Amino acid sequence: MLRQRMTVEAFDLWARGQDRDYEYIRGEALEVVSNNYSSQVGILIGGMLAVYVTQNQLGHVTGADGGYQVMGERYITDAAFVSRSKQPQPSREAYNSNPPDLAIEVLSPSDDVDRIRIKIANYLAAGTVVWVLDPDAKVAEVYRPGQSVVVIDENGTLDGGELLPGFQVRVGDVFPPEADV
Amino acid sequence: MALQIRQTMTAAAFDEWVRLPENSERRFERIAGEVVEVVSNDEASEIAINIAAEIRLYLKQHALGRVTGADGGYIVAGHHYIPDVAFISYEKQSGPSGEAYNPNPPDLAVEVVSPSDRPERLMIKVGNYLAAGVVVWVVYPTEHEVQIYKPGQPVELIDSSGTLSGGDVLPGFELVLQEIFPRSS
Numbered sequence: 207m208l209r210q211r212m213t214v215e216a217f218d219l220w221a222r223g224q225d226r227d228y229e230y231i232r233g234e235a236l237e238v239v240s241n242n243y244s245s246q247v248g249i250l251i252g253g254m255l256a257v258y259v260t261q262n263q264l265g266h267v268t269g270a271d272g273g274y275q276v277m278g279e280r281y282i283t284d285a286a287f288v289s290r291s292k293q294p295q296p297s298r299e300a301y302n303s304n305p306p307d308l309a310i311e312v313l314s315p316s317d318d319v320d321r322i323r324i325k326i327a328n329y330l331a332a333g334t335v336v337w338v339l340d341p342d343a344k345v346a347e348v349y350r351p352g353q354s355v356v357v358i359d360e361n362g363t364l365d366g367g368e369l370l371p372g373f374q375v376r377v378g379d380v381f382p383p384e385a386d387v
Numbered sequence: 388m389a390l391q392i393r394q395t396m397t398a399a400a401f402d403e404w405v406r407l408p409e410n411s412e413r414r415f416e417r418i419a420g421e422v423v424e425v426v427s428n429d430e431a432s433e434i435a436i437n438i439a440a441e442i443r444l445y446l447k448q449h450a451l452g453r454v455t456g457a458d459g460g461y462i463v464a465g466h467h468y469i470p471d472v473a474f475i476s477y478e479k480q481s482g483p484s485g486e487a488y489n490p491n492p493p494d495l496a497v498e499v500v501s502p503s504d505r506p507e508r509l510m511i512k513v514g515n516y517l518a519a520g521v522v523v524w525v526v527y528p529t530e531h532e533v534q535i536y537k538p539g540q541p542v543e544l545i546d547s548s549g550t551l552s553g554g555d556v557l558p559g560f561e562l563v564l565q566e567i568f569p570r571s572s
Contacts, residue, residue, distance in 0.1 A: 232544045277541035319506035323513055324542045330517060331539050354464030355514040357419040
């Protein structure tokens with residue numbers, strides 16, 4: 207996995223010429239790497255979100271190549287929602303200069319949890335709600351600015367709250383069953 | 388710091404349980420409902436006491452508050468945490484609470500990472516500290532790095548050649564990072 211130090215200005219120019227997705231975290235360009243199962247979880251929750259947001263005309267949903275500028279860094283979330291009130295039109299930027307209202311991060315074994323913690327803190331500082339989905343523990347963690355962290359097990363419900371009123375999904379339903387072998 | 392037992396408990400049950408005689412010599416945190424025993428190692432312990440000593444020296448010159456060590460518990464956003472070092476201002480609390488877990492969260496919490504730590508737990512702890520308005524310094528003994536988390540502000544990273552500054556919490560406090568990491572003789 208590529209890891210290279212550069213300034214954010216250099217990153218913005220450099221990232222445009224790359225075939226792969228990169229994030230810019232604490233001064234380093236980092237390649238985004240997932241695995242198949244985490245990708246499935248990401249597209250499942252992202253798909254549910256996209257359907258809901260489209261039907262209710264609430265805003266825009268991006269997938270695992272949607273980039274955002276967050277507190278001066280450049281992040282790519284597995285799925286994200288930007289409200290229509292924050293941004294009436296979809297952004298055409300490689301990294302949207304508006305941080306999302308909601309960012310979803312699906313953990314994968316190659317993730318550096320340390321790096322995700324930095325991302326979460328910067329998201330919170332930017333006013334973004336973060337849902338962390340942990341496929342191993344089958345739990346969702348909800349981080350909201352200024353509020354205590356909520357951990358929801360697979361029988362619990364992820365609720366869109368004020369951000370996505372009426373959106374509800376059972377946590378277990380975002381983790382596709384693994385085949386019995 | 389490390390997992391010894393894995394059991395979920397309500398806050399009220401936890402409060403009773405930690406007071407049992409058989410637990411009097413042990414330290415526990417309650418993170419996302421789960422009871423976690425605090426286990427450290429000598430390197431992390433040395434770093435923590437070095438930081439605590441520097442803060443205490445600073446506080447002798449600047450009477451701003453108190454510093455607690457690796458057995459000082461706090462209730463943070465409804466959870467029971469024991470940071471390795473913490474500072475609580477007189478402004479927030481004029482005297483010690485006398486409680487096993489101070490009902491007031493500290494102004495500053497220092498967490499020294501040890502190999503037995505589960506990073507997912509630290510992620511939740513940092514989220515709750517920020518929600519409670521607490522500044523957090525996360526110290527990495529191997530990388531000689533410190534991450535600074537402040538509510539509503541971008542995360543800062545200080546590397547081994549850098550200096551940690553007390554910011555708004557400990558104005559004028561400066562700590563050269565090289566001085567807190569253990570040296571071999």
